[in-house]
Amino acid sequence: MELRLFPAALLLLCACFAEARPRPPPPRLLSAPEAVAFATQFARSRGLVVDFTRSARLDRHARWHVVLTGARGRDHAALTLDGYSGRVLGANLRSPRGEYAPQAPPTPPAGEIEPPQDALPSGAPPPPQEAPPPPPPPPAPPGG
Numbered sequence: 554m555e556l557r558l559f560p561a562a563l564l565l566l567c568a569c570f571a572e573a574r575p576r577p578p579p580p581r582l583l584s585a586p587e588a589v590a591f592a593t594q595f596a597r598s599r600g601l602v603v604d605f606t607r608s609a610r611l612d613r614h615a616r617w618h619v620v621l622t623g624a625r626g627r628d629h630a631a632l633t634l635d636g637y638s639g640r641v642l643g644a645n646l647r648s649p650r651g652e653y654a655p656q657a658p659p660t661p662p663a664g665e666i667e668p669p670q671d672a673l674p675s676g677a678p679p680p681p682q683e684a685p686p687p688p689p690p691p692p693a694p695p696g697g
Contacts, residue, residue: 588617596630
């Protein structure tokens with residue numbers, strides 16, 4: 554009979570040491586004012602005038618669709634933002650200057666070497682090559 558109780562006691566003893574860990578909370582979705590703020594900042598950084606928010610809606614895929622207008626209806630921005638990070642997934646920006654189309658940076662020719670990122674701009678003077686000045690002499694003791 555004691556042999557039958559041993560596996561049950563062992564199971565009960567192991568169950569006492571099992572620790573239940575709660576699940577982490579789900580990621581926080583952006584609120585509507587936060588999504589509008591991200592979209593407004595993006596549109597203004599591209600030179601559009603933003604005066605009004607026409608609409609801001611969250612779809613079932615956790616993406617914010619924000620429509621902004623400004624400059625008496627001349628500037629228009631329709632943006633799609635990620636609902637968790639606020640990253641701009643798509644943008645349709647129009648102004649009197651035309652539609653905004655992001656340009657890819659030009660690629661250098663195959664034989665040309667790119668300068669390092671920390672290189673000085675072309676108009677900057679070169680740094681001085683001479684040694685720094687020597688430290689000043691210590692002050693004379695008083696009364697001496």
